[in-house]
Amino acid sequence: MLDIKAFFSRLLKDRPLTEHLMISVIILIVLIIASLSAFSYYEAQSGLEERERLLQIETEQSIIQWMTLVDEGLKMYDDTLDLRMKDSFEGFLEAYQDSGGDPSRMNLEDLKTGLDNTMDLYIINSSGVIEYSTVAEEIGVDFSQIPEFYQYLTSIRESDNFSADRVVRESSTGAIRKFAYMPTPDHRYILELGLVPDLLKDRKLGLSYVDAAEDLKKINRNLQSIRIYDIFGKTVGNKSHVPTPLQQERIKAAIQERTGNQSYDPANKTATDYIFIDLFDPDYPSDMSLVIELTFTTAPLERSLNSIFFTHLLIALLALLISMILAFSLIRYISKPISRMVADVDQIAHGDLDHRIQHTRGVELTRLEESINAMVGTLKSSLTRAQESEEALKQTNENLEKIVEKRTADLQNANAEANLYLDIISHDINNVNTIGLGYVHILRRRLSGGDREYAEKITRTIHRSSGIIHNVATIRMIHQKRLPLQPVDLDRVIRDEIAHNPEARIHFSGCEGLKVYADSLLSEVFSNLISNSLKFMEKDGDITIRVSDEDREIMVSVEDTGPGIPDELKEVIFNRFKRGSERQTGKGLGLYIVRSLVENYGGRVWADDRIPGQQTAGAAIRFTLVRVAEKEKGRQG
Structure with missing residues (x-):
């Protein structure tokens, strides 16, 4: 971590006051201008980014509203075809009953001709597989792979009701059809009709997800592309577009979680939003929900931010240059009398005590001038007294050295005397104790009764005396050796x-x-x-x-x-x-x-x-x- 105090100490070391002031003021100016410029830049940056964010939100909300409106229009058109398709099931059901419930005996092509070739026929078994159809590509399509749709088909097969679906794309051919379903009386099969609406076939209805999406580019100039995917992740409109693995992963996540997500590509300077538009209607088996892929370019925003940055940087540098020129002129004006005073003080410091500080402008500097002159006068008087005291101090030091030498010699003698006493205690008195123990030992053998007990007490006393001497010798050894x-x-x-x-x-x-x-x-x-x-x-x-x-x-x-x-x-x-x-x-x-x-x-x-x-x-x-x-x-x- 940077030590600010140490940094300034190294920076200003051994520099004149003018440079001290200049460096300090420059650092202060740099900090102020840098702070103001940074604040101004981040304010401008935040405003620009906020505008882009609001425009992006407006774009997303518009696409959701337009897609919802198109879906509602298509749904209203779908509903107008329900009655026609319901009536068409009469001949289909009659043919099934005539076959004895065996679809293999039915002539689906003749039935299609009887419906003016406007509808294709499909027969779905209980496993959700299309067994028979007038569309060869659809035979064998297994709806059990789509659990929610298969569950809906099962509920239709087990009921007695007609059920109409939305206009959707056929899974194998991609043709746009209006589908409807009717269970067989024995509930073994589902009969399905697929109508190609004339208005959609000829594109006369005027309702298109793709056309609505293309109109959105006029709102947001940064919107590069719009792609629409259905609930199965297939592209709506532009069939030549093949999503990349990353796009497929994002689309799949949006469908599974039924919510949007975002990705950013720094290399291409693009941001892509995946918006999930929930268009599911429980009245229809097909989920018409969409995933909208909006790709925005971030290049204009980055160019604007770079332009703002360099503009602020240029203004900051210009302000810094002007501030430094003004600061230098002002500091030179302020520090000039101080420099003269420093030169006068330096002359006095080199021994010229008769020199006086020159008159300066400013109340504070005048007071400092008077104080220094008074201090020099006092110093001159003090030096005179100090010279007079020097001789007396020298004499006192000589006497003090003699006193210290004498006391040192006394301490050495006292220490030698103490060691002599300790040697006497530890050697001579111990020898006396040893001799005393010998005599007492002889007495103990000759005495009996109370006298013998006194001799034993004397023995213990001498042993304790020897113990004390031993302890003193031990302590001496601990502290000395x-x-x-x-x-x-x-x-x-x-x-x-x-x-x-x-x-x-x-x-x-x-x-x-x-x-x-x-x-x-x-x-x-x-x-x-x-x-x-x-x-x-x-x-x-x-x-x-x-x-x-x-x-x-x-x-x-x-x-x-x-x-x-x-x-x-x-x-x-x-x-x-x-x-x-x-x-x-x-x-x-x-x-x-x-x-x-x-x-x-x-x-x-x-x-x-x-x-x-x-x-x-x-x-x-x-x-x-x-x-x-x-x-x-x-x-x-």
């Missing part, structure tokens, strides 16, 4: 820590082959968690260590059957110096170490209930570690 992470065998680390607590009941089902990213201090996590659980449980309590593989993460859970952790402490027990209970010792460093190590390994740790919802049923410390992928395991192997 930052050991690199590498694949560590989790199963081996857990089993080693279990082995260090042989007196505890620790359950672990194993996790062979599972490696995580950690360092040599991973064992401290399990050591602190096991010690923490033992501290709060009764002597017969159990510890369970569970390991589950969750795709990229490994979740470890150290659970015990102790008194559990209250909900209000679950979020804070991992903080430094936070005690979970008065029974806990060691200044709350164990769980802080656990959290520090787990987070260094890219995991997270939290406190939970061993059994969800049962806080007093025991505690569970759960944490995650990053699993080593199989590919990296292979490289390690």
Whole structure:
């Protein structure tokens, strides 16, 4: 997507104000003229297209009205022939009865002669097939292929009534005939007469679908051609015309759906409308409905639209040229005093503080001139004061550097002293504790009763002291050394820590082959968690260590059957110096170490209930570690 702000920024970068104004005004003028021209063009285009659409609608409505009027006229003429044809069936029925109901014994040619050769005779069986006729081409025509017409014929055969049809074209010869039907008394056959009307034969009636359609071309100059198709898709009038496959498809769709459709041919610049005119009359067996194909040329419309487009484009370009000339002259007039002021400011900026801005026209520019002159005077005074202050600032900076150097040295000494104390705690005091444990061990063997119990308490106290020193050393190592992470065998680390607590009941089902990213201090996590659980449980309590593989993460859970952790402490027990209970010792460093190590390994740790919802049923410390992928395991192997 185009960033307008960035576009203008690149366009106007490092250009003088005159060009800034000129480019901005030109862009504005282009946008305004383009918008007005586009609006005017689309208004003209819409008006022209609307006129063409209305003319096309008027043309379509006219063809529908004319076709309907022609059909009504033909229907009125058809009805005048009904009585004549009904009387003609008397001899036809008499001949059928004389034959004993066997059409093969009837002489149809003699009957036709008796009707002055004005009518052809047809006999249709119960299957809808013409078995006998004076028109050889019609014998064998099967009306069952036209389900609706065959159903109508069946209803005639089963009745006792005379039925007249419209003037239609014979399917085999294409001759125009007026058909009428009469069932035989035994209802086995339908007797049919086909009359060629004199007026239609000689075209004296003056009613023609084709002639009416041709008159329509005078209404719409864009109407290229009109073709008429009957309900069977056959061309009415121009017999030499053969519809293309696309035309046949459109005509068939209009007949089946009994509605119109449209198609457009961009290559030939034509639009073709197929209009379905519903002329079906339930009083007649034949459906006289028509499909009218109107082909309009779009070339005149396109030429008009192109002419309108180029006219609007020419006017827009002319307006743009005149606007740019006027804008350039106006901007030059406005920007001239600003350019002089810029030259004066540039001279001042190069160090000539005694130079003054020349007088300009315009209230705003005059005020700007006075303000700049006042500012230059103030700047000159400020520079003088700044030079006087520079020496004092230089002296202050030198003193400040000395103070920083001294404080840095003090911090380094304090850090060295703190490390010395830590070394004393972790080494010398630990050595003293070791010696003390040796003496107490000797006393425990020699004492008994209450004295022996005091010796055991001293032993536990010394062990706790050593634990505190160990925790401090561990924390120091975490913050100072930052050991690199590498694949560590989790199963081996857990089993080693279990082995260090042989007196505890620790359950672990194993996790062979599972490696995580950690360092040599991973064992401290399990050591602190096991010690923490033992501290709060009764002597017969159990510890369970569970390991589950969750795709990229490994979740470890150290659970015990102790008194559990209250909900209000679950979020804070991992903080430094936070005690979970008065029974806990060691200044709350164990769980802080656990959290520090787990987070260094890219995991997270939290406190939970061993059994969800049962806080007093025991505690569970759960944490995650990053699993080593199989590919990296292979490289390690």
